[in-house]
Amino acid sequence: MQVNDLTTSIDPNVDYTQILPIQQKRTIAFINHFVMNTVSFLNHFAQSCESRLMEFEYKLQEVEASLLILESQLGSIAHLEENATQDSVKENDSNEDLNLPPVKDEEEQSEKIVEPDLTSDPRYQRFFKMLQFGVPPAAVKLKMQSEGIDPSILDSKPTQTQDSSSVN
Numbered sequence: 613m614q615v616n617d618l619t620t621s622i623d624p625n626v627d628y629t630q631i632l633p634i635q636q637k638r639t640i641a642f643i644n645h646f647v648m649n650t651v652s653f654l655n656h657f658a659q660s661c662e663s664r665l666m667e668f669e670y671k672l673q674e675v676e677a678s679l680l681i682l683e684s685q686l687g688s689i690a691h692l693e694e695n696a697t698q699d700s701v702k703e704n705d706s707n708e709d710l711n712l713p714p715v716k717d718e719e720e721q722s723e724k725i726v727e728p729d730l731t732s733d734p735r736y737q738r739f740f741k742m743l744q745f746g747v748p749p750a751a752v753k754l755k756m757q758s759e760g761i762d763p764s765i766l767d768s769k770p771t772q773t774q775d776s777s778s779v780n
Contacts, residue, residue, distance in 0.1 A: 686741055736765060 753763035
């Protein structure tokens, strides 16, 4: 096509009955070309999205594995403290064998009777440990909610977590 042919077909005063229609084979070729380009673009786009999702899934699995390792490490620390309390119970048993009275403050006994110590409760112990190790309270509350435990327990006992961290 030359430039002169183009300008005559754009002219608004053109009689459309005089212009020959586009051949059907040519129209089909244009449509096939459009469909092929669109399909190849969509296939490339889908492949790109799938690879990015797989990379994200891999990173998410790494984070989950790290979280499980962290939880197991925190659990092992709580387990060490349980062993320490069992050792102290064994020492108390040996004191009873010697007929020695147990040494306890009266104030501690009255506090334990009045307010139950939730930090020693095995259900909540690891959450208080997480706080002691510097995990943000919002993250601990979120973890408690995900496990079906009321996170308001942390709000009601802030002094005990601070007292127990200052003792250790």
